[in-house]
Structures are given as C-alpha cells and as structure tokens.
Amino acid sequence: MQIGKAGRTPAAPPDLRRRAAAALALGALLAALLVVIVHILQNPGRVLLALALVVIAVVAGWTALVNRGWRRIAAAAAGVLALAGIVVLLIGSVVEVAVLIGLVILSTVSARVALGRDLAPVRKGARSVGPSRHGVLLMNPWSGGGKVKHFALEDEALRRGIRPVVLHHGDDLRALAEQAVADGADVIGMAGGDGSQALVADVARQHDVGFVCVPAGTRNHFALDLGLDREDVVAALDAYDTAVEWRVDLAMLGERVFVNNASLGVYATVVQSDAYRDAKLATTAQLLPELLGPNAQRFDLRFTGPDGADTRSADIVLVSNGVYRLDRLAGFGTRERLDAGVLGIVSMTVDRARDVPGLIAAEATGRIADFRGYNEWTVPEFVVRSGDELVNVGVDGEALALPxxxxxxxxxxxxxxxxxxxxxxxxxxxxxxxxxxxxxxALTRVLAGRPAGRPAPTGA
Known part of the structure; x- marks a missing residue:
C-alpha cells in the first residue's frame, strides 16, 4: 500500500457519485434556508417570541442548577413554562419543522458522502508496515461493561496468532506489559479504557515497540481520535496484520503519561464524588451550587495565561494531549490531530454575579469559545501552582489528588x-x-470535480 509522505493516499478527483452527493447536499441546505426565511417572513412576531422563550429557558435551567431551595424550584418552573410556550408556538408549523429537520439531515448525510476523507488531516510520517511477528494483547475483562468477554477477544486474538494476556484481580498491568516486551513482543496492545491505554502506551513508548489500541472501554476517546471505529471492537485487531503505522504524541503530568486530557477545577471536583460514575447528571446537579453558585469559593489554581500574565484563579482548566475542537464543555469534544507536538490549554473563569446565564447560553448553542471568561492556547509545557496541599485532578477520567x-x-x-x-x-x-x-x-469544489482539499501542514 502506497501511503506517501503526506500520510495518506493522495486525494483523487471525486467520482460521479460524490459529485451528485455534493449537489444534493448544497440543494438541501439551500432549501432549508428558504424554509427558515419564509417562516420568518410569515410569522415574525412568533419567531421573535420563540427566541425569547429559548433564552428564558436556558437562563432558568442554569439558575436552577447553581441554586438550592426556593430559587431552584422557581427557576425550574420558569424553565418548564418557557419550554411549554415554545412547543405551543411550534404547533402551528409542525410540518415546516419536520421538513426543515429532514432537509438538514439530508444535507448532512449527503455532505459526508461527498467530502469522503478529503478533509482529514495528513499524518506525518505514516507508512505501511507488515504483520507483527510476536504480537501481545493485554485485556481488562471488567472494562466497558465486559466488552472483552462480549466480543470474545481472547479467542479472536488466538485465532490471529496474537498472544492474549487477561488481567486478574491484583495483577500489575505495567508489570505485565513490561514482561511482554521482555519476552520478545514487537507489538503490544491494550483492550480497555483510556487509563489502561495510557499505561501500556507508556511501556510501548519506553521500548519503542508498536502499539495497538483496542476500544474495549466505556468511552474510548483515544480510539475515536486515532480514527478507529469504536463500534467494531474486533476489527481493531487487524492492526497486528499489515497496517498503517504513524507516530503520535503523548502527554505527561509529572511522571504519569496520559493520552487524552487532565482537568482541574469544577469537573475535577465533580468526578471525585463516589456517586459520579453511577449518576453523572444527578451528581453534577447536586454539586454545582457548591462549585459555581453565588456563594461558591474560588479554586486556587495559578498559572501563566496566553498573554504571559499570571492568572490567580480559574473555575475550569483543561490540559489536553493535542488541541480539542470544543463547541461545548460536555464531553470535551475531539481532536483534529494527535501529532502536533503541543499541549492544548483551556481555562474558564465565571463571574458568579453576571456570567452564569451567558455560560449556559454558550454551552447550549455550541459556542462555548464565545463566552467572555473562556481562553484557549497551546504550549509545550504548563505548570499549575496552588496554595492547597492537594489539588483535585481528573486524568483520562480517573480522579486523583496530587500535591x-x-x-x-x-x-x-x-x-x-x-x-x-x-x-x-x-x-x-x-x-x-x-x-x-x-x-x-468544500462541497462546491467537489461539485466542480476537484478534491475538497486540506493543505498538508509544514513539515508533513
């Protein structure tokens, strides 16, 4: 397979199917815009009132989250009434709403077909490699609700000539990975969550052997950003056969490697709760009044901001292995690249008196970067200081308290x-x-018979 210096097969001119999909995507998008314009012209007062009710519902919802007692009850009631009002306003145009949703879905699906992989970034140094000679796969049988057993990964590994190592209670995962390399493994992999992926990846890094990520965890964010199909767990084992190999970055907190991100402040404190894993939304709603409510104390997190000035407080700090594309804080988004050689830093400070409604509005509309307390930048190294004896940190979803x-x-x-x-x-x-x-x-380029295109980065 010819990969080429750009890290993928050069984009060929789009075929007739992709050009037709581009035409359909653009046509559906134009039709959706016409539906919206006609609806606004016919019902200007109703549209304005619906927008006002959306704002009320958003503000009321956040107010309910960060308060207790009668304030929470009153805000929740106002939010419910606002939502009910929105529904009433839309009853007269159910057909229009259905048509609009259908056109948006049609445009989105067609665009995905039309664009293909043309917009995917190049992978620096990617190359085709042959099958592993002594492949080893470590497996966490408890991760992801038992995906190792559900997908019969041990049998699948044996069938492909991969030596499976299944963890038992009390086993030291790092020691097992080290032993696998000492026994001659040229490729080691991990079937489990992102915390386990990071640990085995660190062993692979230290010995410079190939690493295979098998998405057998709960969320599998690392696998997602590697471009794997998280739903097809067994297919990940094909990386032990002829495969594409490329180099990606890792990040470190002290001497601990992580593959995704480390969070401090609000989110790190929430995940410390014992109830969080079983009831995420309920636990968050219970703790937010203490963390972002009117009487909440500031976190003691000190660091150098993007302008070079010292920052003495922040409510949320996210340090990531690579740069996340964040539309919302929920879920932390995904990364375009894992080989840019930088840490992505996001900090957010909330003024309790006036910023809470703006924050929830930015979150609800997917424009969190527009929130006035939001900052985003990149650095090769980042230091967080604090007067606290221990600082709560969520590292790849694992709750830690570190000095x-x-x-x-x-x-x-x-x-x-x-x-x-x-x-x-x-x-x-x-x-x-x-x-x-x-x-x-991009769709216009495909329609004209040219690749959608994304320029290769310098040095690729």
Missing amino acids: PPLVFRTLPGALRVRTPLHAPGASPAAVAAPGVWGATT
Missing part, C-alpha cells in the same frame, strides 16, 4: 501507533469542515 505544583509537558511523536488499513482514519474533528462556509466551499 502542587502540577507540571504538564508534551512528548512529541513518542508513540508508534498501528491502525488497520480499513479504519475510518480520522476523528470527527478532523473530517468536520470549519463551519458552514468551509463546508459550502
């Missing part, structure tokens, strides 16, 4: 990752066009 200062740094190109030839090959952030205008431009 400051917390020193984060990137490890550029540290890990040799192998992915199957048939894998999707890009994360959602990588294949998403940058906004409606970017998508329209």
Whole structure:
C-alpha cells in the first residue's frame, strides 16, 4: 500500500457519485434556508417570541442548577413554562419543522458522502508496515461493561496468532506489559479504557515497540481520535496484520503519561464524588451550587495565561494531549490531530454575579469559545501552582489528588501507533469542515470535480 509522505493516499478527483452527493447536499441546505426565511417572513412576531422563550429557558435551567431551595424550584418552573410556550408556538408549523429537520439531515448525510476523507488531516510520517511477528494483547475483562468477554477477544486474538494476556484481580498491568516486551513482543496492545491505554502506551513508548489500541472501554476517546471505529471492537485487531503505522504524541503530568486530557477545577471536583460514575447528571446537579453558585469559593489554581500574565484563579482548566475542537464543555469534544507536538490549554473563569446565564447560553448553542471568561492556547509545557496541599485532578477520567505544583509537558511523536488499513482514519474533528462556509466551499469544489482539499501542514 502506497501511503506517501503526506500520510495518506493522495486525494483523487471525486467520482460521479460524490459529485451528485455534493449537489444534493448544497440543494438541501439551500432549501432549508428558504424554509427558515419564509417562516420568518410569515410569522415574525412568533419567531421573535420563540427566541425569547429559548433564552428564558436556558437562563432558568442554569439558575436552577447553581441554586438550592426556593430559587431552584422557581427557576425550574420558569424553565418548564418557557419550554411549554415554545412547543405551543411550534404547533402551528409542525410540518415546516419536520421538513426543515429532514432537509438538514439530508444535507448532512449527503455532505459526508461527498467530502469522503478529503478533509482529514495528513499524518506525518505514516507508512505501511507488515504483520507483527510476536504480537501481545493485554485485556481488562471488567472494562466497558465486559466488552472483552462480549466480543470474545481472547479467542479472536488466538485465532490471529496474537498472544492474549487477561488481567486478574491484583495483577500489575505495567508489570505485565513490561514482561511482554521482555519476552520478545514487537507489538503490544491494550483492550480497555483510556487509563489502561495510557499505561501500556507508556511501556510501548519506553521500548519503542508498536502499539495497538483496542476500544474495549466505556468511552474510548483515544480510539475515536486515532480514527478507529469504536463500534467494531474486533476489527481493531487487524492492526497486528499489515497496517498503517504513524507516530503520535503523548502527554505527561509529572511522571504519569496520559493520552487524552487532565482537568482541574469544577469537573475535577465533580468526578471525585463516589456517586459520579453511577449518576453523572444527578451528581453534577447536586454539586454545582457548591462549585459555581453565588456563594461558591474560588479554586486556587495559578498559572501563566496566553498573554504571559499570571492568572490567580480559574473555575475550569483543561490540559489536553493535542488541541480539542470544543463547541461545548460536555464531553470535551475531539481532536483534529494527535501529532502536533503541543499541549492544548483551556481555562474558564465565571463571574458568579453576571456570567452564569451567558455560560449556559454558550454551552447550549455550541459556542462555548464565545463566552467572555473562556481562553484557549497551546504550549509545550504548563505548570499549575496552588496554595492547597492537594489539588483535585481528573486524568483520562480517573480522579486523583496530587500535591502542587502540577507540571504538564508534551512528548512529541513518542508513540508508534498501528491502525488497520480499513479504519475510518480520522476523528470527527478532523473530517468536520470549519463551519458552514468551509463546508459550502468544500462541497462546491467537489461539485466542480476537484478534491475538497486540506493543505498538508509544514513539515508533513
């Protein structure tokens, strides 16, 4: 398979099927815009009132979250009434709403077909590699609700000539990974969650052997950003056969490697709760009044901001292995690249008296970067200081309490990752066009018979 220096097969001119899909996507988008324009012209007062009710519902919902007692009850009631009002306003145009939703779905699906992988970023140094000679797969049988057993991964590994190592209670995962390399493994993999992926990836990094990520955890964010199909767990084992190998970054907090992100402040405190894993929404609603309510105390998190000035407080700090594309804080988004050699930093400070409604509005509309307390930048190293004896940190979803200062740094190109030839090959952030205008431009290029295109980065 010819990969080429750009890290993927060069984009060919789109065929007739993709050009037809581009025409359909653009046509459906134009039709949806016409439906909206006609509805506004026919019902200007109703539209304005519905927008006002949306704002009321959003503000009321957040107010209910960060308060207790009668304030929470009153805000929740106001939110319910606002939502009911929105429904009443839409009753007269159910057909229009259904048509609009259908057109949007049609445009989105057609655009995905039309654009294919043209917008996916190139992978620096990607190359085709042959089958592993002594492949080993470590498995966490408890991860992801028992995916190892559900997908019969042990049998699948044996059938492919991969040596399976299933964890038992009391086993030391790092020691097992080290032993696998000592016994001659040239490729080691992990079937489990992101915390386990990070640990085995660190062993692969230290010995410079190939690494295979098998998405057998609950969320599998690392697998998603590697461009794997998280639903097809067994297919990930094909990376032990002829595969694509490329180097990705890892990140470190002190001497601990992580593959996704580390969070401090509100989110890190919430995940410390014993009830969080079983009841995430209920636990968050219970703790938010203490963390972001009118009487909440500031977190003691001190660091150097993007302007070089010292910041003495923040409510949320996210340090990520690579840069996340964040529309909302919920879920933390996805990363376009894992080989840029930087830490992504996001900080957010909320003024309790006036910022809460703006924050929930930005979150609800997917425009969190527009919130006035939001900052985003990249650095190779990041230090967080604090006067607290211990600082709560959520590292790849695991709750920790560590003494400051917390020193984060990137490890550029540290890990040799192998992915199957048939894998999707890009994360959602990588294949998403940058906004409606970017998508329209890319679709127009495909319609004209040219690749949608994304320029290769310098040095690729």
